[in-house]
Amino acid sequence: MSDTMRAAQLVKFDEPYQLIERPIPRCGDHDLLVQVCAAGFCHSDLQVLRGQFPAKLPMIPSHEPAGRIVQVGSKAKGQWKVGDRVGILNFKNACEDCVGCRQHARRAARPDPRFCQRREMAGFRHDGAFAQYMLADPETTVHLPSTVSYEQGAPLMCAGATAWGALRKLDLDVKPGDAVAIVGIGGVGHLGLQFAKALGYKTVAIDNRHEGLQLALDLPEHLRPDLIIDSTASDADEAILNFTSDEGLAGIVVCTDSIQANAWSLQQLGNQGVMVPLGLPKDKWQFDSESMIFRELTIKGSYVASADEVENMLKLLVEHGISSDLTILDFDQIPAVVERYLHPSMKGRLVIRIAE
Template sequence: MAHSVPPTMRAAYIAEYNKPYAHDESRATPKPGPEDLLIRVHAAGFCHSDAQALQGQFRTPSPIGLIPSHEIAGVIATTGASYQGHFKVGDRVGILNFKHACGTCPGCRLRKRSTTSNDPRFCDNRETAGFLHDGGFADYAVGDPETTVRLPDRMSFAQAAPLMCAGATVWGSLERATEGLAKGDTIAIVGVGGLGHLGVQFAKALGFQVIAVDSRQAGRDLAMETDNRSLQPDLVVDSSDPKTASEQIYRFTNEEGVAAAVVCTDSIAANRWALQLLRIGGTLGLLGLPPTPWQFDADVIVFKELSIRGSYVAGRDATERMLQVVEEAGVRSQITEIGYDRIPEIMELYEDKEFKGRLVVNMAG
């Protein structure tokens, strides 16, 4: 039986760029399309991309009036009139950001050659919740079954929400950067923030030796802040002195270098330096998007036969693999949870130099 859905709902929205979010206590509740799912939002995350949207920094700025947040976890309240899939009302789910693939554009056609599902990540006509279309800082949000995942029973909504972007982003890069590697190979996670601290835990859970690298003391501390000691890195390195850091990493790897490095920062210097850490045939996973273009060092790429791999979040299948590892290994995000009424303060909290981990809004209260 469908949940009773009210005609209006609470929502926070972008009222003006570079100003606090505003509240609307009577926003119209969205209507799910014929094949969609309507989710009662229980938790919604805030990350760097949300800050950029609020500041109007994207090439196509987020529209004024937009409901932000693209990290959404909740319960299915009702389904579209024509939906015949395996999800049902009451299921606990997470929503990935991209939805509603058109199925006919070049990106959709190329993806269909390698997967049986519609993968909206590369669709020219996709919807992007929290950026150009309404997201999760509201009581209800629309989900696409193709990018909706069922949550493990024991996973809290607050833990699940950051996994729908931060987790999926670093997981996707880690999977691509470590293709063909063996357990016991050494992986570097460069930049230990909201993504990096999950990347360290993921890599450890997958059986790799892990080096956590950050120039900030807060980042290095965060790498070790897990109750599960088996998910702590094997080595933590201060990269504020790149020469000393490189020497330390090469000593740890018997002078070979790391098999792969996933760079979770947009620092051009960090990306350039990370190439130097790779062993022969190693792979660099790019996640940060520097504000200005940068040039790769062709010499080290050619003479070491290095690979550079981009990764665009993770699709549904990869996210389901991630959730299984999270549940089995006990991976946890460090989160700060706030109530809906405090959403206007969220940028202030995010910009606090002492803040670590992920911000999550409890929308169920």
């Protein structure tokens, strides 16, 4: 193995990524060194590029890696070995001492870097996956099933984990057979639709873009939503009521940061319905207080699924044949990835193939 690797860097906010050569990161005693085979690009990466999440530059972007382990630290936790196929979640290296770590330690046997105040966030504030190699935390690394390609595996580390985590938030209040809608059928939403169907919900796909509506329609028959709605249609609200026997939706997951779309989505819930918004708008949410109080509606925050939850997600994914609609680019195309992502024809998930 060479001492250097190819990588892409964010050098200045709102400017294209630069392709560079950098030393391969040194595998510490507690680390896994992973050869990145595929890495995704999502809306959060665009927000990082635009400076919405402050980060010290230069930085290697992307937080959706899939690859194979090439070195295991001498004190790395878990039964990892060289050659294992893995996916890597972006939060890592919990300090085990801060308030977030102490709170989680009272509820679970393993640390949860999602809530560590000193956690590293690969691709957000620390080096990520647009490189031939990266370091992984064994606690937030997951086994990638042999039937899942690296290209399919990469989006599952954020888009999949985000959609899955949101649907898990419905568990206590929404039961199989209840009506659940996914709003915004893009990279996260079309995975959410498939997960919701596999979990036994009656599913509704909602979007106002032709690409999103078509993505829902193109899903395999056993994963296709029970109802597809254009939210701009004059009878959209009526269609939801007809579908739910005038009761309204039991749950709704909103995969867009549009304040208007989220406000509208809350109104589609029936009594004691649950909404999980996943977007991060620059401005604040605006929800109708009367609806929340008099119909006892619940709005739940959802960050992203934990490593254990993602392992369960992958089992369901394999069982039901769930997959992403992919656009795959080569490593040398990374400087143009934002232009491709923002193109009106873009649908599904955008992935960079980094190694075979």
